[in-house]
Amino acid sequence: MVSYHVVNKKQFSVIFVKFSVCFLLMGLAYRIFSSTSIQFSPLEFFHKGFLPENTLPPALESGNLTAKVMDQSSRNGKCDLYIGDWVPDTTGPFYTNHTCYSIEAHQNCMRNGRPDTGYLYWRWKPRDCELPKFNPKRFLDMTRHKSLAFIGDSIMRKHVQSLLCILSQFDNFDFVVIAGGKWYLKTAVYYENSKIVGCHNCKGKNITEVGFEYAYHKALNSILKHITRSKHKTFTFFRTTTPDHFENGEWNNGGYCNRTGPFKKGEIDMRDINEAMRKIELDEFERALRISSEVGLTVKLLDTTFLSLLRPDGHPGVYRQYQPFAGGNRHRKVQNDCLHWCLPGPIDSWNDLMMETLVSS
Numbered sequence: 001m002v003s004y005h006v007v008n009k010k011q012f013s014v015i016f017v018k019f020s021v022c023f024l025l026m027g028l029a030y031r032i033f034s035s036t037s038i039q040f041s042p043l044e045f046f047h048k049g050f051l052p053e054n055t056l057p058p059a060l061e062s063g064n065l066t067a068k069v070m071d072q073s074s075r076n077g078k079c080d081l082y083i084g085d086w087v088p089d090t091t092g093p094f095y096t097n098h099t100c101y102s103i104e105a106h107q108n109c110m111r112n113g114r115p116d117t118g119y120l121y122w123r124w125k126p127r128d129c130e131l132p133k134f135n136p137k138r139f140l141d142m143t144r145h146k147s148l149a150f151i152g153d154s155i156m157r158k159h160v161q162s163l164l165c166i167l168s169q170f171d172n173f174d175f176v177v178i179a180g181g182k183w184y185l186k187t188a189v190y191y192e193n194s195k196i197v198g199c200h201n202c203k204g205k206n207i208t209e210v211g212f213e214y215a216y217h218k219a220l221n222s223i224l225k226h227i228t229r230s231k232h233k234t235f236t237f238f239r240t241t242t243p244d245h246f247e248n249g250e251w252n253n254g255g256y257c258n259r260t261g262p263f264k265k266g267e268i269d270m271r272d273i274n275e276a277m278r279k280i281e282l283d284e285f286e287r288a289l290r291i292s293s294e295v296g297l298t299v300k301l302l303d304t305t306f307l308s309l310l311r312p313d314g315h316p317g318v319y320r321q322y323q324p325f326a327g328g329n330r331h332r333k334v335q336n337d338c339l340h341w342c343l344p345g346p347i348d349s350w351n352d353l354m355m356e357t358l359v360s361s
């Protein structure tokens with residue numbers, strides 16, 4: 001699945017169009033990109049480009065403090081933002097369920113009655129540098145009249161919402177978000193030029209099992225190829241997969257996630273499926289990186305896999321629905337969501353990482 005979120009802040013409308021992987025594999029990727037049926041043609045964003053000369057806009061008056069902090073960490077060229085730990089942070093989230101109206105019901109954990117709030121008071125601390133907090137004003141200034149393309153899995157949508165929450169008091173920005181991901185794990189028959197080329201999870205269908213890897217590779221490859229071949233210089237973030245945290249079961253057979261704090265490094269291992277997805281993502285990213293450096297594009301990895309792995313406490317769990325235990329029945333069986341993320345929540349830090357990557361590149 002490829003999902004487009006076209007977010008036009010002026011109207012504050014989110015258009016969410018879903019295409020199937022079959023379409024992608026049938027070579028429609030290109031047409032999707034130039035489709036005019038989307039209210040705001042993504043191609044237009046590409047035309048505008050993003051930071052085409054690789055220059056930063058002049059700092060804002062209010063950007064003084066932030067700019068200084070950033071200089072510090074970006075001077076440290078060797079700092080890997082994605083190696084680190086979650087450390088306690090009393091500041092708490094940028095926004096609440098009162099100040100942000102783009103939180104969807106199933107991720108509004110506070111409103112749905114999640115009793116603990118500890119999960120809100122952590123910040124990501126890269127081992128070798130500080131990660132400055134997201135600065136909405138500066139971010140908007142940098143992206144004014146510019147576009148950003150995101151490529152990642154379906155959780156991207158939550159990321160966009162987190163960003164919207166943080167930016168909600170500002171205006172004037174445009175985004176293109178491209179997402180795929182966990183959907184590829186579902187049963188599927190893959191077509192290429194209208195011919196069946198294989199399937200995933202289709203026992204008894206007399207079709208060659210090619211695994212989700214096949215489709216995932218192809219889909220990411222199509223998108224990245226399109227971007228790297230485009231004449232328009234786009235600044236692209238490629239976000240890696242984020243693991244789920246179902247324990248003692250899966251989403252459909254009683255798995256749950258009721259931890260209230262992060263793991264430390266070494267306390268949790270990645271599951272094979274996430275390793276596999278991430279490997280494909282890194283493969284395709286590296287391929288895109290090689291091409292993009294030849295043609296002068298910037299493609300950056302937003303490598304959220306590991307830091308998300310450490311946050312079993314950041315999912316809605318049973319609080320994906322409103323007051324699941326209303327009426328006093330604490331033992332009611334409630335399906336858990338241990339894949340998507342609470343807002344506010346850990347994924348707010350993805351914006352810090354994005355901002356820092358933008359500023360230091």
Ligand SMILES: *[C@@H]1O[C@H](CO)[C@@H](O)[C@H](O)[C@H]1NC(C)=O
Nearest residue numbers: 059060061062063064065068
């Ligand atoms: C930035 O901070 C320095 C002191 O750290 C101050 O002298 C300067 O006036 C500030 N600039 C702006 C634009 O606020």
Ligand SMILES: *[C@@H]1O[C@H](CO)[C@@H](O)[C@H](O)[C@H]1NC(C)=O
Nearest residue numbers: 096097098108110111112113
């Ligand atoms: C926000 O969360 C609080 C619990 O912290 C809840 O009482 C309130 O109803 C929520 N408000 C909205 C607008 O969701």
Ligand SMILES: *[C@@H]1O[C@H](CO)[C@@H](O)[C@H](O)[C@H]1NC(C)=O
Nearest residue numbers: 196203204205206207208209
């Ligand atoms: C399975 O597909 C092959 C090749 O298309 C065909 O020769 C064979 O008869 C099919 N078997 C069944 C049970 O449909």
Ligand SMILES: *[C@@H]1O[C@H](CO)[C@@H](O)[C@H](O)[C@H]1NC(C)=O
Nearest residue numbers: 247248255256257258259260
């Ligand atoms: C989490 O849920 C399981 C199963 O319902 C329960 O046994 C366990 O005590 C819970 N843990 C916490 C920290 O609430």
